[in-house]
Amino acid sequence: MTTVDRLAPEMKAVLERLLSEDGVQPDPTLLPPAEGRALAEASNQRWNVDGPVMAKQLIVETADGRRAHVFIPACDRGQQAILYIHGGGWSFCSAATHDGAARWLAQETGAAVVTFDYRLAPEHPYPAGLEDCLAVWSQRDAILPGRAWSVSGDSAGANLALAMMLRLEGRDLPRAGLLFYGVYDADFESPSYRAIADGPGLTRDKMRRYWDYYTGTQADRMSDPCLTPANAPDEMLAGLPPLYLNAAEIDPLCTDSERLAARLHRLGRRDRFDLIKGVIHGFMQMSLWLPQSADAYHRAGQAFRNMTETPLPTT
Known part of the structure; x- marks a missing residue:
């Protein structure tokens, strides 16, 4: 069975519609960074239309001049908030491209969601983006x-969220973490990297270029847990707050999540992991057209309530 044959009918229909509307798009990782970002911004705007309506949206400027975008759903009870870190290979996308994602997450979790822009590679390589995440986290109560x-x-963004939790080293940790089809390792020979090397969507070569943007050719990718959290020491992973992870089946990164979830389970933790069949990397951006995306946010919302409203030990 080919990769295309494994796509869910709904996923295949979305890809066909995108091809019909946009034609064959250039690989953004082969363009100058500014051009790649412009392409990512333009192609993601469609997902911000006609999404969940918020009771309130506002922009709060932090003490150090950052702009935090706040989404408060009608079901908000004033108790929970989520700092959401956008994806894009550490190099593309923004709070604007993930406006719709933030609203879906707010609606399904019943929590306020806060997004922001962080410095992007290659102009600002590791650890610049992570330091920005930590800076916003330190100012969250003012937001x-x-x-x-x-x-x-x-x-x-899931990589940065997990790296942020590891960097905090047990101090001032989040209540919980929701991590969607994340980058947790740099093993380009993993089963999913080999099976989904050519996409559709994300490819192994694109991920190689994203890693090079973010870290250059650093030899410590595999030894720095804030770059490859899957390789963090047991005690660091055991000390994380409760987590929810999901993965897209047709995604070079699928094995990253599967291996991390398995390792957390071996440590005796009770983190939930969902494998979403028949969809590609980034599918949660596609909620307007893809029922699996809306369902994934619903699953994440259920997991969030289980982790935060009825606290459970992770070991």
Whole structure:
């Protein structure tokens, strides 16, 4: 069975519609960074239309001049907030490209969601983006006071969210983490990297270029847990707050999530992991057209409530 044959009918229909509307698009990782970012911004705007309507949206400027975008759903009870870190290979996308994602997450979790822009590679390589995430985290109570905070992210944003939790080293940790099809390792010979090397969507070569943007050719990719959290020491992973992870089946990064979830389980943790069949990397951006995307946010919302409203030990 080919990779295309494994796509869910709904996923295949979305890809056909995108091809019909946009034609064959250039690989953004082969363009100058500014051009690649412009392409990512333009192609993601469609996902911000006609999404969940918020009770309130506002922009809060932090003490150090950052702009935090705050999404408060009608079902908000004023108790929980989530810092959401956007994906894009550490190099592309923004709070604007993930406006729709933030609203879906807010609606399904019943929590306020806060997004922001962080410095992007290659102009600002590791650890610049991670330092920005930590800076916003340290100012979260000034952005939206009086709440219990969790963290979430997709793809490279999930990597940054998990790296942030590891960097905090047990101090000032989030209540919970929601991690969507994340980058947790740099093993380009993993089963999913080999099976889905040529996409559709994300490819192995694109991921190699994203890693080179973010870290250059650093030899410590595999030894620095804030770059490849899957390789963090047991005690660091055991000390994380409760996590929810998902993975897209047709995704070079699928094995990253599967291996991390398995390792967390071996440590005796009770983190939930969902494998979403028949969809590609980035599918949660596609909620307007793809039912699996809306369902994934619903699953994440259920997991979030289980982790934060009825606290459970992770061991």
